[in-house]
Amino acid sequence: MIHSSPIVCFGAGNLGRRIALAVHPVLFCDNNSALWGTVCEGVPVESPATAVQRYRHATFVVTIWHPSRTEGMMDRVNQLRTLGASNIVPFPALFADYGDRLLPHGFWERPSYYVEHDEEIRRGRALLDGEGREEFDRQMRLRLGDVSGQVINSGVQYFPPFSLGRNEVFVDCGAFDGDTIAQFRRATDDHFDQIIAFEPDPVNFAALKSAINGDPRITLHPYATGSRRETVRFTMDGTSSRISSVGTCEVQIVTLDEALRGIAPTCMKFDIEGSEPDTLQGGWQTIARRRPKMAVCIYHCPDHLWSIPLLLNELLPNSRFTLRTYYADGYECVCYCIPN
Numbered sequence: 036m037i038h039s040s041p042i043v044c045f046g047a048g049n050l051g052r053r054i055a056l057a058v059h060p061v062l063f064c065d066n067n068s069a070l071w072g073t074v075c076e077g078v079p080v081e082s083p084a085t086a087v088q089r090y091r092h093a094t095f096v097v098t099i100w101h102p103s104r105t106e107g108m109m110d111r112v113n114q115l116r117t118l119g120a121s122n123i124v125p126f127p128a129l130f131a132d133y134g135d136r137l138l139p140h141g142f143w144e145r146p147s148y149y150v151e152h153d154e155e156i157r158r159g160r161a162l163l164d165g166e167g168r169e170e171f172d173r174q175m176r177l178r179l180g181d182v183s184g185q186v187i188n189s190g191v192q193y194f195p196p197f198s199l200g201r202n203e204v205f206v207d208c209g210a211f212d213g214d215t216i217a218q219f220r221r222a223t224d225d226h227f228d229q230i231i232a233f234e235p236d237p238v239n240f241a242a243l244k245s246a247i248n249g250d251p252r253i254t255l256h257p258y259a260t261g262s263r264r265e266t267v268r269f270t271m272d273g274t275s276s277r278i279s280s281v282g283t284c285e286v287q288i289v290t291l292d293e294a295l296r297g298i299a300p301t302c303m304k305f306d307i308e309g310s311e312p313d314t315l316q317g318g319w320q321t322i323a324r325r326r327p328k329m330a331v332c333i334y335h336c337p338d339h340l341w342s343i344p345l346l347l348n349e350l351l352p353n354s355r356f357t358l359r360t361y362y363a364d365g366y367e368c369v370c371y372c373i374p375n
Contacts (some may be wrong), residue, residue: 045101086093107363167357201226213246235286261288291318309335329372
């Protein structure tokens with residue numbers, strides 16, 4: 036909650052503009068010098084140093100959520116502190132009072148949302164090993180507005196807790212341009228039996244096809260995956276391509292039980308912009324029967340942090356569960372399920 040005024044928004048991007056319409060700041064500040072001296076949503080934009088000099092005792096709201104492997108919200112808080120700002124809050128602190136205007140937005144929700152889901156949150160957390168629980172707690176603190184203490188894992192996303200053999204059958208849901216396949220090939224020293232990849236974005240699929248260079252061990256499917264076969268609208272947006280009612284093209288959804296008939300996967304990865312639960316449901320029989328190692332992204336929707344581990348536990352009981360996060364501020368948080 037913001038108790039004082041005036042308000043200065045640090046970050047004049049898309050999120051900053053949305054927040055400005057709700058909190059009516061007197062100034063934007065931004066690290067992009069090209070914006071200094073311009074106007075955004077009717078509000079002037081200056082450098083952070085100028086903003087602190089003019090409004091040292093204002094409430095500075097960090098309105099940037101553009102995570103990377105090197106910089107997060109806490110770095111921006113520290114930048115403002117170093118310049119002399121005394122009252123700094125990250126944007127999640129606004130959701131209790133301004134959630135109606137600012138949500139939905141990624142995995143963020145109001146604090147009351149987590150109170151309402153306390154029982155499921157506890158059950159999901161209880162499935163995790165010690166390291167996984169520590170990461171789960173960091174992610175919960177982040178969602179409640181505490182952006183300090185986040186840990187960016189330096190390992191290779193999707194595979195660190197796995198022991199990969201020389202005869203893996205890898206299924207890649209959300210194959211993008213082949214980046215994960217390249218990581219898998221390096222991790223296995225290019226010794227594997229088969230890769231089956233799904234990528235519905237036509238632009239991404241073309242890059243994926245070029246990247247695998249005709250390797251006969253790799254099968255590519257230009258489909259999305261889900262709980263049932265259907266045709267849906269789809270938004271093409273590079274790394275964030277996803278099913279959307281306002282999408283500009285149509286794609287075919289297939290189920291993994293259908294597409295993997297006769298195949299025995301040993302390792303599976305899911306990074307599909309919120310469609311992870313539907314895809315798990317559509318592959319229930321194959322996954323339960325074959326018991327592959329699983330890497331599933333859990334940062335696309337508010338409840339996925341706990342609901343996906345709970346769903347995986349139904350699919351693959353007697354497994355080890357853990358979490359790792361590979362970008363700042365909650366991005367690229369992955370649940371690993373390793374069957375015993």
